Amino acid sequence: MQTNLFDSTPGGYDSSTVVANLLPKDGSATYIPNVFDSNSCSMLSASLRATLDWQQDQLFMFGKLITTKREVAWVGDAGCSYTYSGVKKFPQAWTPELLRIKHTAEALAHHTFNSCLLNLYHDGDQSMGWHSDDEIELEQSAPIASVSFGGGRKFSFKHKFEKLGASVLLENGSVLLMHAPTQNFWQHSLTKTKRIVPPRINLTFRAIRQEQQ
Ligand SMILES: O=C(O)CCC(=O)C(=O)O
Ligand SMILES: [Mn+2]
Known part of the structure; x- marks a missing residue:
């Protein structure tokens, strides 16, 4: 389904290419391509890589602490600590570039955000397994806005209780909005690819x- 959803949002994207809901039921996920133009994407990626403190992600899997090649950074207002895969993270401060991206995401989501988890995937072998963004600290009714810079990657959904699925290519400069109650009914993952991807x-x-x- 394609629709013209946003009349007064930032960015020069073509609203006719917005996918209003990728999911058949039990939530909604809206895909908005080209929110950021390619020059902004390059500039913002370089700045995020240079200014944030990136750490290899650590998570518990089958009772063992695993260190991933994927790198992460957790940014937020003071007091926004977050336990993710059994590891408590304390936030770094917002940078001017991140605040600019946050304001764009907020205008699209019609909601304010106080924190951001950043993932840096160096190549197509780096991925993220099935999970929901349903940590106890999250405001249950709030949307999650997912912004992508760099190589396009396949993002998949699977329903927790029924044989239903959906997927979307998350392109450079796009925003994916996941609205409540999506996280209660759906898991998502970022698939590995053998293609050479930036x-x-x-x-x-x-x-x-x-x-x-
Ligand atoms: O990289 C992505 O698109 C997915 C990231 C994700 O699901 C998360 O950070 O919880
Ligand atoms: Mn997630």
Whole structure:
């Protein structure tokens, strides 16, 4: 389904190519290509790689602590700590570029965000397995806005209780919005590919409930 959803949003994208809902039921995921033009994507990627403190991701799998080749950075307002795959992360401060991207994501999502998880995939062998963004700290009713810079990669959904699936190619400069209750009913993953793909940065803007100061 393609529709003209956004009349007053930032960016020079063609609203006729927006996919209003990739999912057949139990949530909604809206795909918006070309929100950022290719010059902005290159400039923002370079700046994010240079200015953030990137760490190899660590997660528990089959009872063992695994260090991935994929790198991550967790950014947010003070008090926005976040436990992800059993590891507690404390936020880095927002940079001017990240705030600019956040404001664009907020205008599209009609919601404010106080944190962002960034993933840096160096090649097509680096991926992310099936999961939902349903951590306890997240505001249940808030959307998640996923911004992609770099090589296009296949992003898949599978329903938790029924044999249903969907997928989308997340292209350079695109935004994917996942609205409640998507995370309750669907898992998503970023598939490996044998194709040679350029590095990619993905940013998921999130609204988390802040710790009491
Ligand atoms: O890289 C992507 O597109 C997916 C990232 C993701 O699902 C996450 O950070 O939770
Ligand atoms: Mn996710």
